[in-house]
Amino acid sequence: MRFDPAHALRLAQETLDIEAQALARVRQRLGEPFGRAVALMLDVQGRVVVMGMGKSGHIGRKIAATLASTGTPAMFVHPAEASHGDLGMIKPVDAVLAISNSGESDELTAILPLVKRLGAPLVAITGGAGSTLARHADVVLDSSVEKEACPLNLAPTASTTAQLALGDALAVALLDARGFKAEDFARSHPGGALGRRLLTRVADIMRTGDQVPRVTAGTGFSALMQEMTRKGLGATAVLDERGALLGIFTDGDLRRLVETGGDLRALTAREVMHAGPRTVDEQALAAEAADLMEKHRINVLLVTNAAGALVGALSANDLMRAKVI
Template identity: 75%
Template sequence: MTTPSAPATPPPLSALDDARLLDLARRTLDIEAQALLALRERQGAGFVAAVRAVLACTGRVVVMGMGKSGHVGRKIAATLASTGTPAFFVHPAEASHGDLGMIAPHDVVLAISNSGESDELVTLLPVLKRQGVRLIAITGRAGSTLAQHADHVLDSAVDQEACPLNLAPTASTTAQLALGDALAVALLDARGFREDDFARSHPGGSLGRKLLTHVRDVMRSGEAVPRVAPATSFTDLMREMSAKGLGAAAVVADDDQLLGIFTDGDLRRLIERGQDLRALTAEQVMTRSPRTVPDTVLAAEAAALMEAHRINNCLLVVDAQGRLVGALSANDLMRAKVI
C-alpha cells in the first residue's frame, strides 16, 4: 500500500522574494485588465437583448451559480436589487430540493457558469424551460449546455486565468462580475434610476442620510430655539443666548415672524465700539434679514449654505410664511452624520 506523500513545506517568510510577490500581483492585474478589455469588444446584440428581456420582466431576476460563480452571483443580485431591478440569489443545489418553488414563470433567471456545464445548473434547465422562464446565461463557453438552453448569452470567456496554475477561477470570475455590473448599470439608466432612488435603497448609508435627511428632521425646535421679542433688554437677551448654547438668538415678532438675529460676533463688535450695552434692546442690536433655510430642504443643503457663508453658530429655520420654526448648528448636522 502506497503511503500518500506529505504536502510540500512552504518556504520560510524570510526567504520570500519581495520582487516576485509584486511581479505576481502586477501580472494578475494585467491578465484581468486584458480580459476585461477583450470582454468589452465582444458585447453586442446579445447584451442589448438581455437588458431588454430584464426590462420586460414583470417578476424578478433570479440569479444562480455554483462555487465561485455563486459568490459572484450573490453580488450581482445585490447590485441589481439596490439599483432598481428586483433580484435575489437562489443556490442551484438548494433549488433541486425545494427552492425551485421560489421561481415563477414571470421571472427571469440569470445563470452563471464559466464552463456552462455545472451539474446542479444543467439539471434545472429542463424544469425552467417547462415553466416558461426566460433564461440569460453568463458563460465562458458558447457551445455549452447552458448556452444552448439560454434565450440570451453573455460571453464571459477569458484567454487565461490569473492563477499561475491556470486553475483557480480568477480572470473568469472578474469577467462575470464586470458583466453583472454592466448589466446593472444599463438597467438603472434605462429605468431612469437616480440618486434619490438609490438613497431609498440605502437609508443607512452616508448617501442615504444626505439625500433623505431634511432640515426638519435634525433641527432644534420649540423651547430649544433661542428667541426673544424686539423689546427684550440686552441683559435678558444674553441670558437667553447662554441658556440655549447656540451662540445666537433670534428676534421675533408676536406671530413668530423672524425679524433678525444677534450672535456672539455681533457682541464682540459692539464691545469693540465701546457702546453702553445695558441700555440697548434686542431690536437695536440685532442683524436684520439674517440668512435662513426652509424646514423642507435637505440637511445637506443647509450644511453647504453654512459653509459657503461661514456661519459658525447656528442657521435659523423658517416655514413658508417666514415664521421661525427651528435652529440648526454644525453639531446637529454632525450628530446626524450629514457632515
C-alpha cells in the same frame, strides 16, 4: 521559502494586467445579445433570479445585490438548494440569470430543464459557448477568458472578474433604462452617507419649540444673553411683537460688540441684532442647509416654514450628529 516583496509586486501587477486584458476582450465581444438581455430583464414582471455555484455563486450574490439596489428587483437562489425545494421561488414572471464559467456545473445544469419548463426566460453568463448552459439559454453573454490570473491557471480570477463586470454592465444599463436617479438609489440605502444626504430634511433634525432661542426686539441685552446661554446654540432669533422674524444675534456678533468697548447693558436686541438673517425652509434637504452654512461661513441657520414664520433652528453640530456632514 523566503518571502520576496518585489516578486509579490510583480505578481500583483501581472494579475491586474491579465484581468484588464480579459475585460478589454469581453468588451470587444459585447454586441447585440447584451441589448437583448437588458430588454428581457426590463420586461419581466417579477424578479431577476441569479444563480451560480462556487465562485460564480459568490459573484452572483453580488450581482443580485447590485441589481436590487439600482432599481431591478433581484434575488440569489443557490442551484443546489433549488433542487431541494427552492426552485419554488422561481415563477414564470421572473427571469433567471445563470452564471458558470464552464457552463457545465452539475447542480446548475440539473435544474435548467425545470427552469425552462416554468417558462422563465434564461440569460447565461458563461465562458462555454457550446455548453449545456449556453444551449438552454435564451441569451448568452460570453465571459470567456484566455487564461486565469492564477499562476497555475486554476483558481477563478480573470473569469470571475469578467462575470462581475458583465453583471455591473447589466445593472448600469437597466438603471439607465428605468430612469433610475440618485434619489431612488438613496431610498435603497437610507443608512448610507448618500441616503442621509438625499433623504434627510431640515425638519427631521432641526431644534423646535422651546429648544429654539428667541427674544423680542425690545429685550434687554442681559436677558438676551441669558436666553442664548440657556439654549446653548450660540445664537438667538429676534422677533417682533407679533412673532415675525426680524434678525439674529450670534456669538460672533457678541465678540464684535465687545471689541467696541462700549456699555452693552443698555442695548436692546433690536440694536445689536443682524437684520435679514440667513434662513432655510423646513422642507429643504439637510444637505442644502450644510452647503448654505459652508458657503456663508456660519454655524447656525434659522428655519422657517412656507409662510416665512420661524419654526426651528439648525446648527452645524446638529448636521454632524445626523451624519449629514
